[in-house]
Amino acid sequence: MFRVDPHSSVPVFEQIVHEVKGAVASGAIRPGEPIPSVRKLAVDILVNPNTVAKAYRELEREGLIYTKRGLGFFVSEGVEAACKEDFLDRFRSEAERLVTQALRAGIAPETLFDAFEQVMQDRNTPGQNKGEPA
Numbered sequence: 831m832f833r834v835d836p837h838s839s840v841p842v843f844e845q846i847v848h849e850v851k852g853a854v855a856s857g858a859i860r861p862g863e864p865i866p867s868v869r870k871l872a873v874d875i876l877v878n879p880n881t882v883a884k885a886y887r888e889l890e891r892e893g894l895i896y897t898k899r900g901l902g903f904f905v906s907e908g909v910e911a912a913c914k915e916d917f918l919d920r921f922r923s924e925a926e927r928l929v930t931q932a933l934r935a936g937i938a939p940e941t942l943f944d945a946f947e948q949v950m951q952d953r954n955t956p957g958q959n960k961g962e963p964a
Contacts, residue, residue: 831858831866834875842877846885848920851894854905855913861905865895 832849834842853859865871868886872879886903889895894913895903932942 832871832875834877836877843881843885843888846871846875846877846882847888848916850885850889851913851916854894854910855917857910859905861907861909863905864901865903865905867902 831853832846834845834849836842838845840848850859850865853865854861859865865886866874868879868882871877872882875882886895890897890903892912894906894909896906897903929942933939
């Protein structure tokens, strides 16, 4: 369910936070549902349990998950919009970075729009797995 890239410049615990938020935003995990235990997720994605625990503490601090003593972690009610907004904030930031680099490289804005439109069309082509990288 969750994936991390150990070679990414983004710390693994942050990737876990983003993965959980993405699962909530997409409806893959709904409010009131459990998320994997620290140990299970650590084994599944091959990371230290302390890294998962750090991510879960951050999610709990943000109010996105809560603990039921003896039962594990669960998604809080009413957090879907916050998870989607978090994703959009990260998207805007990444898009701004890429657009800045492209413009500095002399790529015309129209070309950027065309490239974005092509990516969106490719994602909406039947047979494409829309939620997964190509």
